[in-house]
Amino acid sequence: MTQAVxxxxxxxxxxxxxxxxxIAPLLCITAASAKLTAKLDRTLINENESVQLMLRFExxxxxxxxxxxxxxxxxxxxxxxxxxxYNWSNGRGQSYTDWTLSLMPRRAGALIIPSLNYLGDVSNxxxxxxxxxxxxxxxxxxxxxxxxxxxxKERVYVQEQILLTQRLCYSLPLTDMSLTPLTIExxxxxxxxxxxxxxxIDGVEYSVIEVRYAIFPxxxxxxxxxxxxxxxxxxxxxxxxxxxxxxxxxxxxxxxTKKIEVVEPPKQMDGYPWLPSSQVELTEIxxxxxxxxxxxxxxxxxxxxxxxxxxxxxxxxxxxxTSPDYRLYxxxxxxxxxxxxxxxxxxxxxxxxMVPNRAGQIRLPPIELVWWNTRTQRTERASIDSRVLExxxxxxxxxxxxxxxxxxxxxxxxxxxxxxxPSSPLLMLSLVGNxxxxxxxxxxxxxxxxxxxxxxxxxxxxxxxxxxxxxxQLKRIRDFANNQDLVMMRSAILDWAAILLPxxxxxxxxxxxxxxxxxxxxxHFALLDKNLYSEGLASDVDLEKLLSQLKQQSIQPTFAERxxxxxxxxxxxxxxxx
Numbered sequence: 203m204t205q206a207v208x209x210x211x212x213x214x215x216x217x218x219x220x221x222x223x224x225i226a227p228l229l230c231i232t233a234a235s236a237k238l239t240a241k242l243d244r245t246l247i248n249e250n251e252s253v254q255l256m257l258r259f260e261x262x263x264x265x266x267x268x269x270x271x272x273x274x275x276x277x278x279x280x281x282x283x284x285x286x287x288y289n290w291s292n293g294r295g296q297s298y299t300d301w302t303l304s305l306m307p308r309r310a311g312a313l314i315i316p317s318l319n320y321l322g323d324v325s326n327x328x329x330x331x332x333x334x335x336x337x338x339x340x341x342x343x344x345x346x347x348x349x350x351x352x353x354x355k356e357r358v359y360v361q362e363q364i365l366l367t368q369r370l371c372y373s374l375p376l377t378d379m380s381l382t383p384l385t386i387e388x389x390x391x392x393x394x395x396x397x398x399x400x401x402x403i404d405g406v407e408y409s410v411i412e413v414r415y416a417i418f419p420x421x422x423x424x425x426x427x428x429x430x431x432x433x434x435x436x437x438x439x440x441x442x443x444x445x446x447x448x449x450x451x452x453x454x455x456x457x458x459t460k461k462i463e464v465v466e467p468p469k470q471m472d473g474y475p476w477l478p479s480s481q482v483e484l485t486e487i488x489x490x491x492x493x494x495x496x497x498x499x500x501x502x503x504x505x506x507x508x509x510x511x512x513x514x515x516x517x518x519x520x521x522x523x524t525s526p527d528y529r530l531y532x533x534x535x536x537x538x539x540x541x542x543x544x545x546x547x548x549x550x551x552x553x554x555x556m557v558p559n560r561a562g563q564i565r566l567p568p569i570e571l572v573w574w575n576t577r578t579q580r581t582e583r584a585s586i587d588s589r590v591l592e593x594x595x596x597x598x599x600x601x602x603x604x605x606x607x608x609x610x611x612x613x614x615x616x617x618x619x620x621x622x623x624p625s626s627p628l629l630m631l632s633l634v635g636n637x638x639x640x641x642x643x644x645x646x647x648x649x650x651x652x653x654x655x656x657x658x659x660x661x662x663x664x665x666x667x668x669x670x671x672x673x674x675q676l677k678r679i680r681d682f683a684n685n686q687d688l689v690m691m692r693s694a695i696l697d698w699a700a701i702l703l704p705x706x707x708x709x710x711x712x713x714x715x716x717x718x719x720x721x722x723x724x725x726h727f728a729l730l731d732k733n734l735y736s737e738g739l740a741s742d743v744d745l746e747k748l749l750s751q752l753k754q755q756s757i758q759p760t761f762a763e764r765x766x767x768x769x770x771x772x773x774x775x776x777x778x779x780x
Contacts (some may be wrong), residue, residue, distance in 0.1 A: 237261050238268075238323040240315065243451075245330045248345065249310045252280055252454035253330065255303045259320055263299040268320040270303065276313045277305040280431070280454045304452050306431075310334040344403050347372040349432060351458040359467055362478040362576055363511040363545050364417040365394075368430060368457050371401065371408045375437035376453060381413055382431045389419045392513070394541050416545045418513070419464040427460040468574065470581050475518040477573035479509040480544070484571060484584045490709040497558050497596040498731060499710050500531075504553040505586070507571065512548040513539040520552055520569060527564045531555040558593040565590050671701050672756045679752065683745045688734055698752070723751050 243254040257268065263286065270279060281304040288297045307313060315328040347370075354365035368381065384391050394414040401408050411432075419425050436450030467476050489502035507517050514537035522530065536551040558564060569586040675698035682691035692711065699714045700707035708714040711731060715724035726748040733743055 238318065238320055238325040240318065240325040240328055242315070242328055242330060245328075246333070247307070247330070248333050249307070250349070250455055252304050252306050252452065254451070255305055255315060255328075257301040257303070257318060257325060258298055259300075259323065260296070260298045262297055263321070266321075268301065268318045268325075270318070272316050272318070273303075273305065276308055277315075278308060280304040280306050280433070281452060304454060306454055306456065307332045344371070344406070344408075346374050347376075347453060347455060349455045349457050351460060353427070353460050353462065356461070357463045357465065358419065359465055359478050359574070359576070360422055361418055361420065361476065361512075361516060364419070364462060365545050366415040366417055366427060366460070368413045368415075370411045370432045370434075370455060371403065372434075372453075373406055373408050376409075376434040377437055377450075379411060379432065379434040381411075381433075384415055384428075384430055386417060386425070386427060388421045389417050389425060391418075392416045392539070392541075392546060394545060414545075416511075418516075419462070422464050422466045425462040425464050427462065429459055430457045431455070432457070471572070471574055474572040474581075477509060477512070477516070477518070477571070478576050479511050479548075479573055480575070480577050481508075481510040482571060482573045482582070482584045483508045484569065484586050486586055492591060494594070494709075494713075495558060495591055496594045496710075496712070497561050499712065500555040500557045500731070500734070502553055502555050504551060505569065507548075507550045507552075507584075509548045509573070510542075511545055511576065513546055514548040514550055515539070517548050517550040519550075520571070522554070522569065523567055525564075525567075526559065528559055529557045531557070558591070561593050561595050563590055564593055672698060675701060676749075676753060676756055680749055683749060688730060688743075692730060692734065695752070698756070702756070718755055720751065720755065723748075723755070726751060 237260045238257070239260075240255060240257050243256070247253050255273075267284070270282070273279060283302045284299065285302070286297070286299045288295065290296075305315075310332045312329065312331050315330065317327045318325045350367075350369040350371065352367040352369075355362075358364055366384075370379065370381075384393075392415065394416050395412075397412045397414070399410050399412070401410050417425075417427070432453075432455045434453045436453055438450045467478070485506045485508075487504045487506075489504075492501075495501060505520060507520070509517055517537075519535065522532075524530070532552065532554040536549075536553075538549040538551075540547040540549060566589045568588045571584045573582055573584065574580075575582045675694065679691055679694045679698060682688075682694055695711065696707070696709070696714070699717075703714075703717060708717055711727035712724060715721075715727050726743065729743045730748070
């Protein structure tokens with residue numbers, strides 16, 4: 203039987219010291235290798251809130267970064283920054299590199315931030331908890347920062363407008379706010395407005411940033427509106443030294459996703475251009491007086507189509523038709539999309555020059571536009587009624603017709619025989635005295651007026667402002683003529699006429715020639731209109747002669763500009779009391 207040998211107490215102490223000496227280097231090695239550490243600013247957050255992960259590497263780091271892809275399982279990396287520092291203390295230098303990441307959890311519940319690897323060093327894993335939005339706040343209260351997502355409709359037709367509203371509400375001071383762009387596959391998106399305002403919620407004052415979008419789905423089926431992200435920074439604490447030069451913690455809030463059902467256009471619109479709108483209007487404007495139309499003289503008609511909830515590009519061209527009674531020369535349509543409180547307002551303006559082909563009555567057909575009312579869910583028609591125009595004879599005027607109209611004098615027939623007044627010596631003496639008095643008055647008038655004329659000759663009259671303007675207009679007309687731009691030349695001539703005759707500017711070239719009483723100018727104008735609006739081979743216009751004639755008319759003063767002349771009153775004024 204073997205007997206146990208007793209061990210003394212001092213032997214236990216020696217054995218413990220040996221173990222400590224052997225384990226101590228291992229502990230030092232383990233501590234020295236723990237160069238990569240991770241920590242969170244919070245371990246309990248609410249859903250739709252971000253958390254900051256700070257990763258520090260103690261030692262000399264290169265230009266590479268840790269592999270952050272392992273975080274994308276449960277988090278979205280909102281932002282990332284890197285900072286390197288070097289400290290010298292007590293004769294010993296220390297360098298470290300910090301990475302700061304803003305993470306947005308993808309779900310509620312318990313989440314784990316896995317270990318990260320950098321240059322062979324592994325960081326510690328972290329645990330956190332995300333509370334759901336329903337349990338994040340107490341009953342009847344709102345968080346300090348939250349978002350709202352609103353859609354006008356959840357079921358629309360193809361190409362019908364969807365109004366989307368995103369709101370960021372906050373009761374804390376925020377700076378540098380931004381919102382990620384909205385991109386939707388299978389739809390076009392237009393931002394309508396960004397509106398800041400104040401709102402009281404549950405007795406608390408909130409600042410609100412509201413962003414509105416108009417979305418136009420292009421295909422039928424399910425349309426998904428993705429999340430957007432509001433980014434901001436809390437205002438820094440001004441009590442800290444240098445706080446005004448720093449930004450506070452980053453704040454990130456995401457919006458909600460929305461599902462929209464998009465259906466095909468209704469069968470009632472088969473055969474018509476698809477135009478889904480809440481209101482469509484048709485209006486027309488004419489460039490001149492419809493009561494003075496003549497054969498061969500053009501007049502411009504502008505038709506405007508406005509459609510609420512559509513873009514200008516969605517409005518189809520109008521069907522105007524043709525007629526042997528007149529010719530149409532359409533201009534390029536003007537397309538515009540305006541932004542209103544109700545979304546978009548599409549505008550399409552179609553302008554055309556109409557030239558009558560014959561005299562008499564000409565009937566313009568009605569213009570109709572069939573559209574789908576998205577409010578009443580039925581087809582409607584916007585229209586311009588038919589119109590009858592009275593057309594006078596052609597533009598070729600006789601020489602007498604282009605003279606300006608003077609005062610109308612009634613025809614009076616003189617009696618065939620005139621009875622001579624009875625002769626009287628007293629009457630003869632009165633006539634002689636009146637004649638002498640008239641001669642004396644004329645002599646005194648001419649004598650007193652002579653020196654005044656000499657004084658006026660030495661004074662330079664200031665240049666006529668209207669004449670200078672007419673000169674500039676003539677230069678514009680010549681420039682268009684040199685460029686063979688007859689359309690703009692015709693418009694410039696009418697502008698020149700408005701300066702020449704400001705009281706009642708003529709609207710056509712033939713009316714201008716009639717006002718000026720110039721038959722040669724009327725012939726040039728007729729050839730110019732024929733070149734512009736004739737379908738067949740037109741005669742050439744002698745532009746040099748036309749410009750010379752305009753220059754001559756511009757030099758001559760108008761009736762109102764002639765010094766000392768006043769329009770004569772009618773010899774027999776009409777009795778307007780009848």
